[in-house]
Amino acid sequence: MATGIQEALASGQLALRLLGDFAAKVDEREISLATRKAKALTAYLALSDNTQDTRERLVGLLWSESDEEHARASLRQVVHDLRLAFDNAGFEGFRADKQNLALSRDRRRCDVDEVLAAAAQGTVHPRLLDTQRITETLLSGLDNLDPAFQVWLLTKRQLLHDRLTLALERLLPREGDSREASDAALALLNLDPTHEIACQHLIRTRAARGDVGGALKIYKSLWDLLEADYDIEPSKETQELIVRIKQMPGPGEQQQAPAIAQSLHGVSQMLAPAPKRLLISVCAFQASGVPEGMRHLVDGFRHEFVACLARFREWSVRTLPPVWESEPRTWSSPPEYIVEGSTYELNGTVRLVVTLRDAANSVCIWSERHSITLTEWFETQERIVRQIAMALNIHVSAERLRRLAAGGEITLEIHDRWLRGQALLLQMASKDWPAAAALIESLLADAPDFSPALSGLVQYRNIAHIALPGQFRDRAKHPETLRIAQRAIQLDPLDSRAQLALAWTYQLLGRMDESTLHAALAVDLNENDPWTLMASGQICAYCGEYERAAKLSATSLRITPVPTAPQIAYSGAIKFLCSDYAGCCDASREDLGMSPAFIIWECAAKAHLGRLDEARADLKMAMERVAADWHGQQKPTRESITRWLLHVFPIAIRSDWERLAEGLAAAGAPVEGIEFGPW
Template sequence: MPPILRESLEEEAGAALRADTDTSSLTLTLLGAVRLVSKSDELRLRNRKARAVLACLALADNQELTRERIAGLLWSESSEEKARASLRQVVHELREVLPEGALLAERLTLCLAPGLLRHDVEAVLAALAAGVVPPRLLDAPGLAERFLDGFDDLDPAFGSWLRTQRQSLQERLLAGLERLLDDGQAARSAARALLNLDPTHEAACRRVMLDAARDGDTAGALRAYETLWNLLGEDYDMEPSAPTQALVAEIKAGRIAPAPAPAPAESHTLPPKPPAQPGGTRMALFVEPFLEHGVADDRSHLVRGFRHDLIACLVRFREWFVVDGVVPGPAAPGMERASSRYAVSAVAYQSGAAISLVLTIREAGSGVVIWSERSDIDLATWFDAQRELVRSIATSLRGHVSAARLASLPLQRGVALAAHDRWLLGQSVMRGFRGDRYGRARQLFEEAIAEDPTFSPAYSSLAQSYNGGHIANPGSWRNRDTEARSLALARRAVALDQVDSRAQLVLGWALALAGQGDAAAPHMRRAVKLNPHDSWTLISAALYHAFSAQHEEAQRLAETALEMALIPSATFWGYQVVVAYLRGDDAATIAACDRAEDVIRTLPAWRAAALWNLGRQEEARAAASRFFELVRAAWVGEGAASEQAMGRWLLHQYPFADAASWERLRRGVAGAGIPAEGIAFGQWYEG
């Protein structure tokens, strides 16, 4: 790297770090040894768990956690009484060391004073968001693994939480650096930093090789390639991809031209990059100020906190823009991106030991109220009730707003619709795994993309149609072309909006179906983290984990999704069928089948397998006959819908990661009378 460019990068990164810490009086180091500094003086915390509590508070939303959550993380193997006593001792030490008023200790919660404490993780992420690669990412390999270094053995629950946090940080750092790979000036340092985080990152390695070759350092380029070759061979038993091998061939042949020298008068200062904004027209959802009647002054903050949490939850649903404020006129700036406008309003009033909230949502143009709900929250259980109520309201709003908008659309062909409305209509058309609807849905998604090429949901939904097309169309098969098309669309969706849980989820499924289950896992985890309030995200992720033989996680997500869903649909129960069967719970499989009502044509086969496993042979054969009946009626395969062909089609559909789970299904359906001879694990394609 040219020294002047390196100096510019370090100078701007340092400025970003200073800007992110100068406004607070305390700085906490989390990457490496945990240190607390006040200006230039270190404040020493003797107890490791005191440092851990401070770290957890610094990382939490609003820097606030319940005492119950902290005790569960750090004293998971102690009794509740002992855990609370130990936490009180830690709180006492923190109060002795921290400035007066820094730690707000309530009966149920612990909270840091607003704006008092900053930490180095947010500083590093802020620098990346500003288009600058912090020097720490260039100098230290495996920086994410140094997060809270030495705290792994503090408590089993804390160790599990720490592993999750490190993985999340790794993904955020990788995503931030990958965005800079296309930035002309920052790309060189971003590539080096990426290899520090992930030495097998091929795109970064290619950039390092290319930079070295253009600098005339052919040996350095070949060294980078050799390192990648060795790592991939040793760790994954694979070779670098075709683009990487093609580049090394170009370098060896001397066909990479040297880069032109920079003009001396050119400024080397890197302007900060504005944060990417999700494109596309969407519904606009305005959360108006809540009205209060008779709420005591010392309780008013609860209503404001509720509204803030509701906004934070609604933002995670990418169907709409969320605006904090009243509905403006149609000509207001930004309204050209709103396909429709809705307003959420609420009235809060106190009665004794409870606060009642009456929420309504109305269409802004007509004033028609499309949804209303009243909730009474007892003050003694406010925080627990608030979390559940916010999640319930967000899910409810999603369904009611989308349904109201869909009902208002002109559905005649040829009528001009906004990109968002075409997508919304396509989503409605595609529901139910019915292949005859998929063609129309794809047409709508493609029209939405043509209308607005920056609208991420249209790409992810089109990819979703390819992911599930072979299930919706009995007799069709998974194939490489479809997988490649789905992957390209899903990656485009993520590139356009990385915080859309749907885009991450669809990319995870596209990778899993393409046989890249390990690469799919981070996207599934990110989808759940981006929108833990969406029952569909959770049940879909549960299904992935079930096919990956991670049955405890699959069950946990499935149960959470079921608790969250207000009225689970038949398709929702269909997913529960598969999760239950693959974890070995045949009784739960049959119970879920009863609720799913054959919404997916393959469900009778899963019922048949579960019944056969339970020794109920006659019922199993009847369920197998029902499977043949449903599939034969919708068969689109080139050959006849023989029982052998239907059995092979069934067993080729799913992205099983291990042979044992697949074999359990094969053995069950074969026992029930669905032919499964001559079919082997891994034969996912026709021929």
């Protein structure tokens, strides 16, 4: 298959090379783009889902460190240069208006699309065979263009790596040998030299052809790499495969290759990748045997363990409540496995017994004991994930597992402080805020390079005005919070928590395009995490992307049998903003024990439905709860309380805010004189 840069589709078609140094051609004539920003903008539009985006977002992506006037002027110059270059080359697929820039999908092609399309069609693109770690070459030379663009680029490289890995793994057969399968294995090793399933396939095929020496050479290369870079050995399955190969007939014996092939048939079956996407359900860990002062370790470990599982696209993940009933299974139900954990204290250490069982027949597949200690926090998570993957016959490479331990070089005290702070933040209650402040704020000085701690600090600063009734958002503090969020991203751009924290910071600054960009990246990085989906959906709803918001919210609730209080509260707000007033009322049927600010969504929804008596009762309850927990400088009058309620949530669309204000007014709130938005 010809690459996009080698051959244009037809006259006037744009062909882009994005893997490696950027290049562009129209009808085999190279286009010279004057600046790196022009190349980056073209590549960004080509890789976007809809091949278009707003000028606002592009300004934030390519000129994040420039003032707005200079950034806009620079964008106008780049657009002018692109128009001139494309017009001179005869390419008519670039469109620019006052709001948006677009690159016509029908009139362009690029090598990234071709590589992905080939894998989806069951073939291996030649570029994957002749280039090692090819995803790391995506837009090489443009890494340091701008901090925001670098974050986007690092994320895109990882997502491309994951997509190609999954597609190529599907090309590995359950048995037998084929040119396509060998090519897929070679391509996988080019992407990730620690990919043992690909290595096992190549070892088997070499041995089946009688090339035992070649098979052993592949194994030695894998052993040396794992030992040098990861300080681990190949898996038990790989070692058993090598033992079996060494027991095969010697070089002088007849029909060596057929004998080896027949002998390895069972091994091939044993090592085959799983054919279906799985569902892993994680139960609440039983912690009655753990002292109260140590239970935050159990809760924190389970939360982080679920987050680790959710990073892998080979399976879907959901959490189960302490008490739950199994769902009826049908022929269309996905394979489901349940992770259960019980904990107890032994000599000052929390011991965890983890069990994995098949949901269909309750057969225990694997069980093991682990110690939950801060010294081996990430290592324990890694071992459990690896053991679950092996039990389910799914391969997770050493390189991918290593990403779980990012930020592991921190002190025990810092990690413990972070866990305690997270536990307090999730309550979103004013009574916990002094303790949360003492824990979270101190992390910035003591752990400047621990990305989760910085994201937690950003989270604390971004929601303080919600947890403390009467406090208004302070725009003067947002730039400092933004710098902390950007630092967290720079430390770990592949952490969905960091992306989400940055998205909310931009939302509070009124920078919608950058907010929705990073919310989308958070979902791309962790599409199985219910809270990532719900929080990103809330941002989309605030910014007027109602269809996407509703979809993310529904998916979040679908994969969470018993949603958390924040999930329920956010889903109600999303339904109101999507004009689903009945759905908003249904989602808010209980007292969530959270900030009284969340009552206003149901109150306004009932008013719009004509249920005015109920709306007035809800408003009265909200006013009373806010007044009893007031932290503002002004007195908690009905006017000041209403002003706080209407400014507590960062709604970006004026008409949505006006609908909320109209609902509260119908319920009796004094909304006169209150203006839209603090920005």
